[in-house]
Amino acid sequence: MSWLTFFITSHGTSHGVSVSEILAVRELDVDCGTKDDGRWQKMPQKSTEAYPYAFTVSYVERAWQHRWRCSDVTFHCLEGALCQQWVQTIREQLTALTSRPKHLLVYINPYGGKQQGERIYEQKVAPLFTLASISTHVIVTEHANHARDHLRTEAELKKYDGVVCVGGDGMFSEMVHGLVSRTQRDNGVDQNSPEEKLVPCTLRIGIIPAGSTDCICYATVGINDPVTSALHIIVGDAQPMDVCSVHHNNTFLRYSVSLLGYGFYGDMLADSERKRWMGPARYDFSGFKTFLTHHYYEGTVSFLPATDILGTPRDKTRCRAGYVLLQRTMEYKGGWRVIRGKFLAINAASMSCACPRSPKGLSPAAHLADGTTDLILVRKCSRFNFLRHLLRHTSKYDQFDMTFVEVHRVRRFRFTPRYCQSDSELDLRENGKRLFSQICRDHPACSCSPAYSSWNCDGEILPHAAIEVGCVTTPYNLLCKYTVHSESIQTPSLFPHFFTL
Numbered sequence: 474m475s476w477l478t479f480f481i482t483s484h485g486t487s488h489g490v491s492v493s494e495i496l497a498v499r500e501l502d503v504d505c506g507t508k509d510d511g512r513w514q515k516m517p518q519k520s521t522e523a524y525p526y527a528f529t530v531s532y533v534e535r536a537w538q539h540r541w542r543c544s545d546v547t548f549h550c551l552e553g554a555l556c557q558q559w560v561q562t563i564r565e566q567l568t569a570l571t572s573r574p575k576h577l578l579v580y581i582n583p584y585g586g587k588q589q590g591e592r593i594y595e596q597k598v599a600p601l602f603t604l605a606s607i608s609t610h611v612i613v614t615e616h617a618n619h620a621r622d623h624l625r626t627e628a629e630l631k632k633y634d635g636v637v638c639v640g641g642d643g644m645f646s647e648m649v650h651g652l653v654s655r656t657q658r659d660n661g662v663d664q665n666s667p668e669e670k671l672v673p674c675t676l677r678i679g680i681i682p683a684g685s686t687d688c689i690c691y692a693t694v695g696i697n698d699p700v701t702s703a704l705h706i707i708v709g710d711a712q713p714m715d716v717c718s719v720h721h722n723n724t725f726l727r728y729s730v731s732l733l734g735y736g737f738y739g740d741m742l743a744d745s746e747r748k749r750w751m752g753p754a755r756y757d758f759s760g761f762k763t764f765l766t767h768h769y770y771e772g773t774v775s776f777l778p779a780t781d782i783l784g785t786p787r788d789k790t791r792c793r794a795g796y797v798l799l800q801r802t803m804e805y806k807g808g809w810r811v812i813r814g815k816f817l818a819i820n821a822a823s824m825s826c827a828c829p830r831s832p833k834g835l836s837p838a839a840h841l842a843d844g845t846t847d848l849i850l851v852r853k854c855s856r857f858n859f860l861r862h863l864l865r866h867t868s869k870y871d872q873f874d875m876t877f878v879e880v881h882r883v884r885r886f887r888f889t890p891r892y893c894q895s896d897s898e899l900d901l902r903e904n905g906k907r908l909f910s911q912i913c914r915d916h917p918a919c920s921c922s923p924a925y926s927s928w929n930c931d932g933e934i935l936p937h938a939a940i941e942v943g944c945v946t947t948p949y950n951l952l953c954k955y956t957v958h959s960e961s962i963q964t965p966s967l968f969p970h971f972f973t974l
């Protein structure tokens with residue numbers, strides 16, 4: 474890392490800025506001020522007299538709680554030639570940083586979260602991209618799956634160094650599907666085969682949080698703040714992440730990068746989708762309602778434990794940095810395990826799923842890019858105990874330290890509901906109709922729990938109850954990444970992040 478340690482600032486103090494964190498440099502005309510970002514800047518009189526030439530460096534300043542801000546520092550000098558030399562040298566150094574994007578394709582979901590996507594982008598992000606000389610092509614989506622389909626078929630991806638998603642987890646998921654599907658199609662990979670290895674795509678996806686949960690942004694960056702994310706994108710930060718593929722009867726359904734949740738999170742999502750008009754508050758309303766209904770679901774969970782890993786889901790450390798396995802040779806040693814039972818929730822967290830509602834997340838020790846997902850089984854228990862479990866997600870107490878909860882770090886898993894789901898039921902569910910027939914059908918033991926829930930796949934509903942999931946580490950890099958703090962790194966990664974599946 475090269476540092477620029479400068480001489481005198483306008484306040485007479487010295488200042489060190491890492492080149493990798495410089496956003497832009499501009500020469501100033503000290504005598505008459507300078508037209509800078511549309512504003513005229515006045516130099517302090519004393520400095521102006523002593524040092525008639527100056528330039529301003531915009532750089533990343535680390536603020537509180539993973540927040541980044543853009544700061545300016547102005548350097549003054551005696552000679553114009555020296556000043557120009559500095560500006561030129563800094564520009565050359567910035568040009569040499571090849572990981573930084575120069576051309577970005579931006580998709581804005583105007584209806585995500587509190588419907589502020591366009592405003593957030595125009596007011597907080599676009600000025601920073603302009604400052605950093607990044608050219609953008611901006612598309613405001615007109616309907617659901619607009620970004621996915623555009624990326625999959627039309628977008629001229631060769632023109633860009635990355636794509637940017639302004640929205641929430643659902644919008645990010647759309648873009649993952651567009652890019653990953655296109656890459657597999659271009660490389661002749663059959664997505665319907667659960668065993669098929671995915672070909673990594675070369676473009677990175679940056680997230681500007683403008684959704685309701687924003688868990689993918691929060692879990693990778695450490696905060697859901699648009700300015701922080703924009704700055705990570707500008708400096709070219711990258712973070713690989715796990716992508717799980719979800720299949721039903723050898724048919725590809727979806728990819729998942731954060732949560733796959735059956736039971737509680739599936740029911741909550743299904744209810745909340747009908748209340749989108751409430752904005753992010755819909756999750757509180759539907760969460761409370763789903764908690765009160767207290768439905769449980771019977772079925773069989775089979776999973777392939779990840780046996781070659783160093784960590785466990787019960788570790789006390791947190792991962793917000795890439796974590797890559799050293800060896801993958803032993804992974805099938807342990808064989809499949811099968812658990813039958815009645816579950817209030819079956820959750821698979823491929824990352825911590827930390828979000829503002831739960832800053833430690835569903836599985837606090839889950840890794841972002843280790844090729845595993847943490848399978849959390851919450852068995853039928855009393856409402857009181859389930860509430861205790863839920864509340865622990867918001868406190869320092871361990872949500873897994875309860876007799877009715879178990880957690881396994883797995884490479885693959887399957888879920889089969891106890892009662893078979895007919896094609897007609899699936900069709901009805903896919904068409905969004907409420908299934909009264911499912912209530913207690915063939916379900917003599919209980920008079921109130923339905924036979925099936927739906928899967929919540931990164932905030933989208935999957936109508937199929939029976940699914941097969943494989944977690945693969947891919948080099949799908951996010952353009953944003955949180956500040957690496959030493960206490961958050963589980964183990965140093967010895968390999969570069971990029972490795973083939």
Ligand SMILES: Nc1ncnc2c1ncn2[C@@H]1O[C@H](COP(=O)(O)OP(=O)(O)OP(=O)(O)O)[C@@H](O)[C@H]1O
Nearest residue numbers: 585586614615616640641642643644684685686687
């Ligand atoms: N122009 C649009 N009109 C309607 N829906 C859209 C449009 N663009 C995208 N969508 C859909 O909106 C859904 C929700 O978007 P998004 O994920 O951005 O917000 P959210 O659901 O409020 O947040 P989160 O996923 O973080 O909880 C996505 O499934 C996406 O497919």
Ligand SMILES: CCCCCCCCCCCCC/C=C/[C@@H](O)[C@H](CO)NC(=O)CCCCC
Nearest residue numbers: 642686688731732756826831863864866931932
């Ligand atoms: C009685 C008080 C109980 C409080 C319990 C809080 C527990 C929170 C755990 C955090 C879970 C986040 C999982 C993330 C899921 C996202 O992929 C998805 C899409 O954005 N969001 C939701 O499904 C929406 C999920 C909304 C979670 C509340």
Ligand SMILES: [Ca+2]
Nearest residue numbers: 715823840845
């Ligand atoms: Ca993982």
